[in-house]
Structures are given as structure tokens and as C-alpha cells.
Amino acid sequence: MMAERVESFRLKRPDEIEKMRAAGRILGACLAHVAAAVRPGITTLDLDREADTFIRDHGCIPGFIGYNNFPNALCVSVDDEVVHGIPGKRVLRDGNLVSLDCGLILDGWWADSGLSVPCGEPADGVRRLIDVTRTALDHGIAAAQPGHHIGDIGHAVQTYVESEGYSVVRQYVGHGIGRNMHEPPQVPNYGRPGSGNLIKPGYVLAIEPMVNAGDPEVHVLEDGWTVVTDDGRLSSYAEHTVAITEDGPQVLTLRPEPAVAER
Ligand code: MG
Numbered sequence: 172m173m174a175e176r177v178e179s180f181r182l183k184r185p186d187e188i189e190k191m192r193a194a195g196r197i198l199g200a201c202l203a204h205v206a207a208a209v210r211p212g213i214t215t216l217d218l219d220r221e222a223d224t225f226i227r228d229h230g231c232i233p234g235f236i237g238y239n240n241f242p243n244a245l246c247v248s249v250d251d252e253v254v255h256g257i258p259g260k261r262v263l264r265d266g267n268l269v270s271l272d273c274g275l276i277l278d279g280w281w282a283d284s285g286l287s288v289p290c291g292e293p294a295d296g297v298r299r300l301i302d303v304t305r306t307a308l309d310h311g312i313a314a315a316q317p318g319h320h321i322g323d324i325g326h327a328v329q330t331y332v333e334s335e336g337y338s339v340v341r342q343y344v345g346h347g348i349g350r351n352m353h354e355p356p357q358v359p360n361y362g363r364p365g366s367g368n369l370i371k372p373g374y375v376l377a378i379e380p381m382v383n384a385g386d387p388e389v390h391v392l393e394d395g396w397t398v399v400t401d402d403g404r405l406s407s408y409a410e411h412t413v414a415i416t417e418d419g420p421q422v423l424t425l426r427p428e429p430a431v432a433e434r
């Protein structure tokens with residue numbers, strides 16, 4: 172999501188991080204459930220219904236609904252769509268690259284996460300783009316250490332992605348998260364080492380590389396939401412909510428059996 176709203180920001184206490192972990196665990200399970208439902212013939216609205224029901228059944232609020240008037244619980248972005256796709260009647264087909272982004276609120280605390288998965292048998296280039304994006308997220312998380320800077324995260328993501336021959340989106344960035352989905356600081360997927368905020372224990376960050384097969388430029392469709400690549404080539408996405416502790420980064424939105432959910 173675009174970090175256009177600037178909200179109050181403070182370091183989270185360990186007990187608050189535990190509340191966010193509880194929210195994140197449910198979101199991880201939700202995304203594993205929705206990812207497993209991706210198959211040829213299903214509509215993007217079907218996937219949204221799965222997410223919406225799962226979230227409410229687990230006592231949480233689907234946070235995306237009504238956020239800047241977004242209508243659904245889930246963003247579903249297909250092929251050249253980068254992020255913020257609105258679920259609808261579109262029928263998924265064999266070979267599609269499907270990006271899922273979801274957010275929920277539990278006891279006032281947010282979790283925000285997502286992943287890209289192939290629909291059926293992946294088309295040429297889909298598997299590798301998804302794998303590079305997922306690995307880019309791992310590099311970003313590994314750089315989110317106490318004593319590092321926010322720019323180190325983006326530098327790690329960008330350096331790896333470009334070494335693989337892909338590009339990172341500039342117009343949309345990761346963000347702090349807590350009682351609001353979007354809090355300072357912004358977490359770009361590009362940057363210079365040592366730039367930006369000093370990362371301290373108590374930061375909780377949504378790190379979310381958006382990786383394009385071609386050029387980095389993107390634009391928004393007439394629906395006011397769906398972000399697509401200018402060159403029409405594929406885009407992939409991966410996001411986790413990550414708490415920074417004295418011991419290093421901890422992913423709060425872990426998914427059960429990730430190898431199953433992501434393959
Ligand atoms: Mg986010």
C-alpha cells in the first residue's frame with residue numbers, strides 16, 4: 172500500500188510485539204489458505220471471499236476494507252499488475268502470476284503480508300521472478316538489524332534484484348506498522364547503505380519488495396487502485412511484517428508450511 176498517511180510512531184514494547192505476533196500468525200495462516208486456493212477457473216473475488224471469511228472466523232477485522240475506500244479484504248494482482256488489484260469477476264488461468272496482499276487487525280494491532288504464487292503450471296519466467304522476489308525479501312529482512320539503517324534494507328533488496336537482471340519499483344514502499352497499517356518510517360526497496368533512520372529494537376516494519384521483470388516504471392489504472400507495469404511485463408511481490416528485537420529481526424507473519432503455500 173502507498174504510505175501516504177503519516178501517523179504517530181513510537182517503538183513497540185515486547186508485550187506489544189507479542190500482540191502483533193498473534194495478529195501476524197493468523198494472517199500467515201490466512202495467506203497460506205488463500206494461496207492454496209489459487210487454481211485455474213477461480214475468480215479473484217472467490218479468493219477475496221476466502222480471505223474475508225478466514226479473517227472474521229478468527230476474530231479479526233479485515234483491515235483493507237474501507238482503507239482509503241478500498242472495497243475488499245484482499246488485493247489480488249495478476250501478471251503485469253504490481254499491487255492493489257481489486258478482486259472481481261476475473262477468472263484466473265493456467266500460467267498466471269498471482270500476487271496476494273492482505274492485512275488484518277487483532278485487538279487493535281495490524282499485520283500486513285503477502286506473496287506471489289503461480290496459478291497452475293507457471294508460464295515462462297514466472298517461477299524465477301517469484302523466487303527472486305521471495306529471496307529479495309529474505310535479504311531485506313536479514314539487513315533489518317539493530318544498529319543498521321533503513322537504507323541498508325533497500326540497498327540489500329535492490330542490489331540482489333538487479334544482480335538477477337530485474338528491477339525494483341520505486342513509487343511504492345514498505346512502512347512501519349503498529350496500531351496503524353502505515354506508520355513512519357517508509358521502507359523503500361532501494362537505497363544507500365547507512366542512510367535513513369537508525370534501526371532500533373522496537374521497530375516493526377512491513378518490508379515488501381515489488382520486483383518487475385522489465386523496467387521499474389508503473390502507473391495506476393482508471394479504477395484508481397490497480398498498479399501496473401508501464402511496459403506490460405510481469406511483476407511479483409512479497410511482504411512480511413517484521414519486528415526488530417535485541418536478537419535481530421523476527422518475522423511476525425510466518426506461514427505454516429511455507430514450502431507448500433508458496434509452491
Ligand atoms: Mg504493506
Ligand code: MG
Binds near residue numbers: 172273379
Ligand atoms: Mg501489504
